Amino acid sequence: MAAIMERADENLLPSVYKEVSEAFSAGPSDLGYLTFIRNFVQGLASPLAGILVITYDRPTVLAMGTMCWALSTAAVGGSRYFRQVAFWRAVNGFGLAIVIPALQSFIADSYMDGVRGAGFGFLNLVGTIGGIGGGVLATVMAGYEFWGVPGWRCAFIIFATLSCIIGFLVFVFVVDPRRTISIDHATGESPDSVRDDLIEKANASSVSVWLESWTTMKSVMKVQTFQIIVLQGLVGSLPWTAMVFFTLWFQLIGFDHNSAAALLSLFAGGCALGTLLGGVVADRMSHLYPHSGRIMCAQFSAFMGIPFSWFLLRIIPQSVSSYHTFAVTLFIMGLTISWCGTAANAPMFAEVVPAKHRTMIYAFDRAFEGSFSSFAAPIVGILSEKIYGYDAKSVDPKTGSLPEALALSRGLFSMMAVPFGLCCLFYTPLYRYFRRDRENARLASLKEAEMI
Structure with missing residues (x-):
């Protein structure tokens, strides 16, 4: 449920770019700036998640981040000035920075190596359900007013309220897998006493917490598999950030709110099924080719982005009469280009570091990729305006x-x-490098288990 609301929150603003553009007289570069500032803050703050999970269990961290993004989402819906929107988008990025790495490491600890791709695929599948719901609801509501309030503002308030409820449920009901393991090692201690002992030890010295964080950071940064995946992620995340303009693009072509929402839902649905399909296929490939199966799946998925981008953006006639062509292309595109995270990146991260470092490696991945990819959205806006001649004043609010x-x-x-x-x-x-790093992590885990 937290994953569903997190993805819904991510899709809210891009789904109403057209209305936000009209409300604040903002062009594509201004809208790109809103995405930039959220992603940039999210990237810089992501390592904080790795530090927090040393002191607190992950459900508490997830609840903290969820409440933070809920507050900022409600504030965006009530903002009167563009600078207010920009500030609250930065706060939104801070909340997501805490949630996403903790959620990924939670899933990594909950699945074994051979099925971890399917686990991450299922997480992305249910998360995309939220993305579809958030995007469709916001896009449809944007065409109406409710009690004199623009529909897009109402959508932000609704999702902020739901996020608060989910954050409360996570805090009350979710149990950290690490806590279960700690209970297994304890002799006759209750879950609450084990947790209290762990927290007491973690709070014993703030210096030791920061020292442990620094040691973990250095260990993660030295892993060459991590370095390579981050390198590909720096460029591989750029297209996904640029895609926030898809809704605006379809509305400029002339599609109404419902048609644009349907097209984006088909793309999101294809991505949802694709993440699960990629995870399952990569799990099978990893059994056949333990050291290269996941890498081959990721390269196939990344390569498919080239012909589909060309066909979607340069070949299909940009007309409302091309609706069905757009629909089929977007669905198949989503089905094939969405494998990298679940097929390779997330499962491989879990295999190249000891279990206790998993939150930190996911946090640093988001730090590097998120901060760099945040430049994609404003660059798209700048290219469109300065080089290709986009003029926001020429846009008809009704026909595009x-x-x-x-x-x-x-x-x-x-x-x-x-x-x-x-x-x-x-x-x-x-x-x-992957085979060597995985073996090193396995040996380190065995040594740690022997010491325990």
Whole structure:
């Protein structure tokens, strides 16, 4: 449920870019700035999740982050000025920075190596349900007013309220897998006493917490598999950040709110099934080719982004009459380009560091990828306006504008095709280093178990 609300929250603002643009007289570069500031803050703050889980159990960390993003989402819905929106988007990024790494390490600890891809795939599948719901609801509500309040503002308030409820449920009912393991090692101690002992030891010295955090950071940064995956992620995440403009692009072509929401839902549905499919296929491939199966799946998925970006943005006629072509293309595109995270990145991270370092490795991955990819959205806006001639004043609020749609599609293509190709290329060194790093992590875990 937390994953569902997290993805819904991510999709809210991009789904109402057109209405936000009209409300605050903002062009694509301004809208890209809103995505940039949230992703940049999220990237910089992500290591904080790794530090927090040393002191607190992960359900508490998840609840803290959920409440933080709920507050900021409600504040965006009530903002009167563009700078207020920008500030609260930064706060939103801080909340997501805490939630996402803790959630990923939670899943990594809950599944064994051979089925971890399916576990992450299922997490992304249910999360995408929230993304579809958030995007569709916000896009549809944006076309109406409720009690004199614009529909897009009401959508933000509704999702903020739901996020608060989910955060409370996570805090009350979720049990950390590490806590269960600690109980198994304890002799006759109750869960509450075990947790209290762990927290007391963690709080015994703030210096020891920071020292442990620093040691963990250095250990994670030295893993070459981590370095390579981060390198591909720096460019591989650019297209996904640029895709926040898809809703605006379809509305500029002339699609109404419902049609644009349906197209984005098909793409999100394809991505949801694709993440699960990629995770399952990679699990099977890892049994056949233990040291290279996941890497091959990731390279296939990244490569498929090149022809699909070209066909979607440059070949299909940008007209409302191309609705069915857009629909089929978006679904198959989502089905094939969404494998990398669940097929390779997330499962491989869990295998190349000891279990106690998992939150930190996911946190640092989000730190590097999130901060770098945050530049994609404003770059798309700048390219569209400064190079391809996008003019926000020429957009008709009801029918859109085909010249501006063409300009935006060119900016999108620039930030999608080339990064997908580089992402595919940058996975190649893993064929050499992944096997060695996984073996080192296995030996380190065995030594730690012997000491315990």
